[in-house]
Structure formats: C-alpha cells, structure tokens
Amino acid sequence: MIGAEPLSEEEAHTWQEGWVKYHDTIYEYNEDIMTFLVMGIDKDSDAVKAAEGTDGGQADALFLVVINPQDKSIKIIGINRNTMTDIDLYDEEGAYITTTKAQIAVQHGFGDGMEESCEYQRKAVANLFYGLPIHGYAAVNMSAISAINDAVGGIKVTVLEDMTAVDSDFVEGSQVHLIGEDAFWYIKYRDIDTFGSADMRLERQEQYLNGFIKAAKRAVKKDISVVLNLYRAISQQMVTDISLDEAVYLASIVSDYRFDEDCFHTLNGETVMGEQFEEFYPNEDALYELIINTFYKEINEDEISYNES
Amino acid sequence: MNHKKYLMFLSVFIFITVGTVGCGRTQNMQSQPDAQSLQDMQNSQDTPKESDASTEEISSESTGIAYETAEDAHIDFAVLKEENPDIFAWIYIPGTEIDNPVLQSEEADDFYEDHNAYGETDDSGAIYIELANLTSMCDFNTVLHGRSGAGQEGLFADLYRFADPDFFKEHEQIYLYLDGNVLTYEVFAAYERENTSLIRTYDFTYLSGCEQFLKDLYATRDMSMNLREGWEDVTPYHFLITLTTQKEENAGKQFVVVAALIQDAAGTIDRVVIE
DSSP: OOOOSOOOTTTTBOOOTTOEEETTEEEEEOTTOEEEEEEEESOSSOOOOOOTTTOSOOEEEEEEEEEETTTTEEEEEEEOTTBEEEEEEEOTTSOEEEEEEEEGGGGGGSSSSSHHHHHHHHHHHHHHTTSOOOOEEEEEEGGGHHHHHHHTTOEEEEOOSOOTTTOTTOOTTOEEEEOTHHHHHHHHOOOTTSTTHHHHHHHHHHHHHHHHHHHHHHHHHHOTHHHHHHHHHHGGGEEESSOHHHHHHHHHHHTTSBOOGGGEEEOOEEEEEOSSSEEEEEOHHHHHHHHHHHHEEEOOGGGSOBOOO | OOHHHHHHHHHHHHHHHHHHHOOSSOOOTTSOOOHHHHHHHHHHHHSOOOOOHHHHHHHHHHOSTTTOOSTTSOOOHHHHHHHOTTEEEEEEOTTSSOEEEEEOOSSOTTGGGSBOTTSOBOTTOOEEOOTTSOTTSOSSEEEEEOOOOSTTOSTTGGGGGGGSHHHHHHOOEEEEEETTEEEEEEEEEEEEEESOOHHHHSOTTBHHHHHHHHHHHHHOOOTTOEEOTTOTTOOTTSOEEEEEEOOGGGTTEEEEEEEEEEEETTOOOOOOOBO
16 A cells, blocks of 8 residues: 655654653653552441442542652542542442442442442542552541551641540640540541531541651551551451552552652642532642652653654 | 756656546645545546556556555545445545555454455454444444554554644544545544443434433543544534554553544535434
C-alpha cells in the first residue's frame, strides 16, 4: 500500500500509550509507586458478612496511602466522604442496577460488607482518580481505632474545634494525649446538624493520621513486631487484601521514608447542600494536577524517540 | 535534468494523471471533498478510462487492494469488489498510515480479525465492522475494528497518535469513501475504555442506547483523554464512527477514536431515531 502523506518532524515523535501531556510537559505513570486505600467503616463491631443490599457500612474515612520508593516518601491523600462521583448501585440480590452520582462513602454500603464491598469502594476511588491503580486496601471498622491507637502508644493532638459535647477535655486549642476510646471519638465525632461537619472531621482525621504515621514509624523502628501484633489484634475488625507478610515487609521499608506536613493532601472543592445530604464537588483541575504531581513522573527529552520519516 | 525542466515535466505528468485517471483534481486531503469531487469520482466509475500509455502505467499501480489509496481522493470500488465483495468502504486518516478498505463479513462478526482484505488467513487482520452495523453508514454509531499488533505494527496502530494532544488538535478529519459517496467525519474524542464490545454494551438502535453511550463518553475519567472543544453536546441525532483497537500487552483496555459526520457529499445518510 502506498503510505499516507509523510509526517512532519513535529508529528513524528512516537507517542507512547499512557503518556499524559500537562502544561507542555509529558508525563507517565510512575510504575514504582504503591498505592493503598484505607477505609474507616462506620461499624462498631467485628467485620462480618452482611446480606447483599446496602448494609455493608459506609466508608466514613477514605485515605490513599502512597508509597514512593524512588524519593523514599509516604504521601497521604484524604478523600472527603461526601465527594460526588460515580457509584454502582446493586439490588438485594447483589445484581448491578445502574451507575449514578452519589457520595463516595456510600459505595462500601453495597455488597457483603467484606471483600466485595471493598472491591466496589476500590473501583469508585480508582475511577475518581482517573483510573489510578490501587494495589491494596484495608477496611477497618471504627471499633478498631482504640486498639490501633494504643499499639503505637497513643497520639498527641491539639484539639481543632470545640468537642466538649463528647468529652469535656476536648476544648478547642487544648493539647490532649489520645488513649483508648478518646481516639475513637476524636476521629469519628461529627455533628450532622452542622453544615460542613464532614470537612471538619476530615481535618481531624488528617491531623490524627499525621501524628499516627510519625508514631508508627518510631514504633516500627524500635520493634518491628508491633506490626505483627497490631495486625493480629485488629484482624477481626479489618478486611484487607494485604497479607501479614506483606504488611510487615511494607512497614519495614517505609519506616525510614520521609513523611512530613507537606506529604498530606486533600481534594480541593466545594461542599454544597443537596436535597437531603451534603455534597462535595472536587475541583477537577486541582485533582488532575494532584494526580500528576503524586503518581506521575516527567519524561526526559531523550526518552522521546523520533522517527526518521 | 535541471530544476526548471524537472518542474515542467512534473507539471505535465500531473496534468496527464489528473486528466485521465478522472479524479478531477489533486486534492489536499485536509480540505473536505466537495460535490464536484464526488461528481468526478462518480464519473470516473461510470465512464471507461481513456487508453493512454501514462494512464495504464498509473492504473496498474493504483488499483487493486494492495495498491489502492485514497491519497488521490479516488477509490475504485469496482476493482476492490472484484478482489473481495466484503469491501464496502475505504477509510483514510490524513497524518497517519491508515488508508485501507473497510469490510463486513456475513460469515462471522470477527472474521476479519484474522483474515486480511483479500479474505486470506492473516494475523494482521483487516479493518472491519460487525453485522450489527449497516454498511450504508446510517447507524448512530458504526464501530470499526482494527488490530494494533505489537509495538507500532498493525492497521490501526496509528490510532494511538490521537492520544497525543498536539496530534489530536491538528488532525481533525477522517474520510470514509463509499461506492458513490464520500463522508467526512470530525474526530472529537480519543480515549481509553474498558475492553468491552461497544456494539453489545449499547443498543444503538434505540435513543436510550445512544444517550447512554454519550453519557458514558463524557463521564470518562482517563488522564490522557482528548476531547475537542465545541463538541460537548453530541446528540443521538448525530452519525458517529468509533475506531477501536487494543494493545496485546494491555488486553483489558481498548483505545477508541470517536468522530462525528460533518459532510455527506451525496446526501445518502439518514435514519429514523427510535425513542
């Protein structure tokens, strides 16, 4: 066959599948990165199989933990539970009905409350993040928070808002050392009558996780068996596809990784009142940029091959 | 031969070629074929070509599947159908190597997945549509399949060029030649989707199926998706083509280039939308 018109020099570079051009720079997904989805499930009991339908428990806390072996960093992305995105609806028999826009946290409510619900949630988060690979997940029932908190010796925080309604010590601006149930309430409390309360809770969760990761790194460096003990202690309240061996291995390699204030990110956006519930609409441009900055790496000029057409 | 003489020779050669092959004009394919070129094309099919030494030379090299090309804005369907009656169209995408016949098999939907345009067993396959689509191109969405092969090989390997935002921006048009018509489409979307059959996922014979396809297209979240400005409101009343291909190493995904009809030279494209 006679070929089509010759390509100009500009056209002739070989565009690779998966490349992304952003602000005149070409990027590609960083294959070395490992991304894990951590879900806090609104259940005060062990993780047990639920009937198909909507009893799987909502994912009130959603975080992506991003491990980058290249720059040896840990990054956390907090996802507002009210983020409006595509949610797959299933009937009581577990059959797919349709896909609709809804708060991302409700996705976990569908399915069996175990692996199935986690897979649904993983898919919803991956889709929100433009098809991001998520390498593993851990869904932890809120009832496990005390055990997790105490395993690393508790967490010190400065109370971000007045929460004396749940604990008289939780005065805004005061320093508290969270031990046992205090950690549970500090992370979980939300006044649903206050507009934007989910946003404020997310701030507390970020603050807590920030302190927790630093404390966990110290604890793991001191004695790696803390991971083993913790994993076993909460295994009844957790659903995960990360094995104990994998968890210990990951903890051992990331204990030296950098994690500081600028490693924490949340989605920018706006919370508005929907018909019944609050709805958070992420700023898509900011989300796209966050994905580029976190999960992609720049292609060097010499990696761009040119055809000699 | 000096430069001036060379130019004179070239001018005479082009004049003879254009005048006798019957395309009417050499055409920059970036511009759309107009009614005149269609008329010329039809004339070229209806009237016997003049017997001329230079014509014969050209004809022998430019007819038949292997040597046919839409670069000259002319496709000889009579000759192509002699080679293989399953050929019903010719696709040409300027700026790419895609300049090939389009086929439909009555034997099996995926017959041309592993048969070439001559109908011979060939892993390269051919560009084809399934039986659910009409060869008249009057469906809401006609899905054209082609293989990418390994690396840059394969008839539709060049589709991936549309993933490059600059290439996408600069290359708007796709030409589809039918026997007696030339259709011009404008590419408005290029993206990666799950590797599921579009024809089986959406019922394009109903309004609802068309709407769902468009809803899903616009809701696609793919980091490298390209969407042309001004094409945010495609409706079920448009006529689309979707070119689809897959990489063997990424079997879970398919890459699609979607284009909408912007010019129907012979005015044959029409349909009733069933609500």
